[in-house]
Amino acid sequence: MKLYYAPGSCSLAAHIILNELKAPFDAEKVDLKTHQTESGQDFYQINPKGFVPTLEAEGGVILTENVAILPYLAEQDPNQKMIATSGLARAKTLEWLGFLNSQLHKAYLPLFYGNLDEQGQKDAYAKVDSYLAYIDQYIANTPHEFLTGDHFGPADAYLFVIGSWSSYVDHDLTPYSHLVAFREKIAQREAVQLTLKQEGLI
Known part of the structure; x- marks a missing residue:
């Protein structure tokens, strides 16, 4: 490959x-x-x-x-059990990948390429924050170690990457302590x- x-x-x-x-x-x-x-x-x-x-x-x-x-x-x-072969467990991984791709990923793009005025920038940050707040609460409440279970998988990698973009667009992640801790855990992987x-x- x-x-x-x-x-x-x-x-x-x-x-x-x-x-x-x-x-x-x-x-x-x-x-x-x-x-x-x-x-x-x-x-x-x-x-x-x-x-x-x-x-x-x-x-x-x-x-x-x-x-x-x-x-x-x-x-x-x-x-490695990074993704389930079928059923609801696999569907949950696909659900997360769809959300990260079509919502969170998309929400960051105007902050990179939008040439935004002050109000546009404020609105763009607000949209990102709304999604990050949801993710932060999900991580706080899930009984699992990772997003879709107890094994590292594709949704975890994708969230780690998108979260890193905040450092490029002057966006503070510290209000999302569960997400920050989650990203730090992923970052430690070999x-x-x-x-x-x-x-x-x-």
């Missing part, structure tokens, strides 16, 4: 899961401004959508979108530390 990624972007979640698997894979950095890969390829020739993560899977099949890539990777090693180093983030 081969992952095309941009450092610190949402593709970081897939990179973390690949390192959790401890299986051989290749990774190539993409410049999302020029749409050139590190080896000089035109990234649009690999993924016409032009964004990451992009995974070259078995047989050269190109897979895009975190909601597809993360479950696919997580099920590569069933012994695969997470390895991935952050590989992407030049630490």
Whole structure:
């Protein structure tokens, strides 16, 4: 398998899961401004959508979108129990991935690219805060160690990555103590530390 990624972007979640698997894979950095890969390829020739993560899977099949890539990777090693094979437990993972992708991820984007006026910025922070408050309370009340059970999985990796974006948009996470503690726990994982180093983030 081969992952095309941009450092610190949402593709970081897939990179973390690949390192959790401890299986051989290749990774190539993409410049999302020029749409050139590190080896000089035109990234649009690999993924016409032009964004990451992009995974070259078995047989050269190109897979895009975190909601597809993360479950696919997580099920590569069933012994790690990163995602349930069926039923409500699997559905809960997909529910979290959908929420993180379509709501929380989307809410951060105007703070990066919106060129917002003061009121627009205030509204954007408020939307992010509304989702983080929900997540913080969920973490406080769940009986499980991770978002969807007692094993680290794709939703945990994705939440860790999106939460890290607050440091880039001058957003304070300290009101969300349960989320902060959760992120600190994830950050201590060997695969997470390895991935952050590989992407030049630490």
